[in-house]
Structure formats: structure tokens, C-alpha cells
Amino acid sequence: MRRRLLSVALLIVCVAVFQQVVWAESLIAPPPKGYVVDDANVLGVDMVAQLNEALHELEEENGIEMAVATVPTTKPMTIEEYAVDLFEEWGIGQKGQDNGILVLLAVNDRRIRVEVGYGLEGILPDSRVGSILDSVAVPPLRDDRFGDGVADLVDELARILLDEFQPDPVTKPANTWLVVIVVLGAVTALVVGAIALAMRSVPRCATCRRRMRKVADELLVHPTETSGGAARARYRCGRCGAEEWVDFALPPLDAAGAVPDPGADTSSAGSDSSGSDAGFGGGESGGGGASQQF
Numbered sequence: 001m002r003r004r005l006l007s008v009a010l011l012i013v014c015v016a017v018f019q020q021v022v023w024a025e026s027l028i029a030p031p032p033k034g035y036v037v038d039d040a041n042v043l044g045v046d047m048v049a050q051l052n053e054a055l056h057e058l059e060e061e062n063g064i065e066m067a068v069a070t071v072p073t074t075k076p077m078t079i080e081e082y083a084v085d086l087f088e089e090w091g092i093g094q095k096g097q098d099n100g101i102l103v104l105l106a107v108n109d110r111r112i113r114v115e116v117g118y119g120l121e122g123i124l125p126d127s128r129v130g131s132i133l134d135s136v137a138v139p140p141l142r143d144d145r146f147g148d149g150v151a152d153l154v155d156e157l158a159r160i161l162l163d164e165f166q167p168d169p170v171t172k173p174a175n176t177w178l179v180v181i182v183v184l185g186a187v188t189a190l191v192v193g194a195i196a197l198a199m200r201s202v203p204r205c206a207t208c209r210r211r212m213r214k215v216a217d218e219l220l221v222h223p224t225e226t227s228g229g230a231a232r233a234r235y236r237c238g239r240c241g242a243e244e245w246v247d248f249a250l251p252p253l254d255a256a257g258a259v260p261d262p263g264a265d266t267s268s269a270g271s272d273s274s275g276s277d278a279g280f281g282g283g284e285s286g287g288g289g290a291s292q293q294f
Helices: 002-026 045-062 079-090 126-142 146-164 176-199
Strands: 036-038 067-069 100-107 111-117 214-222 227-236 245-248 286-293
Touching: 036 146, 036 227, 036 245, 045 067, 045 146, 045 286, 067 079, 067 146, 079 286, 111 126, 111 146, 126 286, 176 245, 214 245
Parallel strands: 036 067, 067 100
Antiparallel strands: 100 111, 111 286, 214 227, 227 245
């Protein structure tokens, strides 16, 4: 009898270990650049670039790190278990402040989850996150408009956090030379960022202040090998439908005589500056947030 019980116990341990291995292998690698991993291939290149720009802007303004991941399925894990493990593995948010958020979309499971770090649970309690999912994300997701659903959700979360979150002040003493270097680096980054944004910025809707999304491009003046051209892009608000055209300059033709893509994003969203090498800050999840079926 004791031998049989021992055999059963060993079997249970082996199954548990095997299950943990399967779960660990089901997690996805963090983004090498930026904040978005579209493992389910439902967002598209333009949407990933726009999300990266919005999330880079959010981190620049108040230090919050928000990551987006799409996967075909989280099985055999629940989306809640998967979100907690992925959050911890990526280390989303700044260490010590735990001001990270993970938006996780499991396409085949028809589930979406917002996982919230400890430092943001006061602003985004479970009930509030659930309400945001119901009102903002679920309607487009039910129509299989996955990009719209994720983008609208990110916009709403970013709006709330920009309005309500105040990062902790830095209290640690710093070396004088280090301060000088940091200040000079910040000034340089601001100048470069200002130039990039002046060349091409994604507008916000004048009515509801949501970030608009590019829906069309138009070439106005064809560039040559000796002179640049001009183009414009049409943006549309995902909430109210308002549209706006944005003009921008094109560089001269390259050596092969190729015409620059009017839709190419020259802002920080499409560049290496939109995030570090898989560089989240080591934050921890509080286990809070909400999930929703769609």
C-alpha cells in the first residue's frame, strides 16, 4: 500500500514538473526593440509602429512601461496565469516602482487580459480595468478588429495614466558629473525627438483627444535625385471618426532611383529609440487587473 501511494505521489510530481515545462516553453520572447510582440500576427506593421510610438511617449512622459503581446493561445495555462508569468519574465515597469502594465490578447481563445503592476493598482483597480475592457476593447474585438481593439484599449489606459499617475521623485544622491551627463543626454534626446516629431507626428483627434491612426497616403510632389518631394497622410480617429490630413516632406531619390514610401514612419516609433534591447526595467506584477471574453 505504501509503495502504491509512493508511486502515485511520484507520478503527480512528474506530471506537475512536465506541466511547468510545457507552460514555460509556451511563453514568448520579449520585443527586441519597442514594446509590442505580435506573435499572433493580427496587428500589422503600421499598427505595431503606432503602438510603439504611443507607448514610447507614455514612458517618456511619466516613466510607465506598458507592453502589448498577442498570442494564438495561452493553453494549457489560463490567460491570468500566462499574463502573470509573462509580466514577471519580461520585468515590465521600473524596479521599485512596479509601474508596468501588460495588455495580452489570446486570439484563438477569444480572451483579453490587462495585467497591472503593484504601483498602478490604486489608479487601475480590477473593477475599473474590467469596465474599460467592456466599453473600449470588447466591441471591436467581437468584430475581429483586433488592431482597433488593442489600440483603443492602449489609448484609454495611456490617457488615464497620463492624467492620474505621478511618478515618485528621485531622492537618491547623484554624482555631479553623472547629473551633467544625464542632463546633456536628455537635452540631446529632446532636440532629436523634436526634429523627428516636426517631420512626422501622429495627430490627436481635436474632438476626443485620442491618438488617430493612419488610413491613407498621397504623393503630392514626386522627388528627384537632386530635390525632395512632398506627400501627405490621412489619419482617422477610432472613436468619433474624425479625419485629418498631415503634410510631410520626402527626401530625394536614393541611388537606385527608388521613391521614398509616403507612409514610412520617420518618427521615434519606427526607430531603435522606441525602446531598449528587450529593455524593460525589472518591475513586478501585483496580480491585479482584469480579463474578458469577446
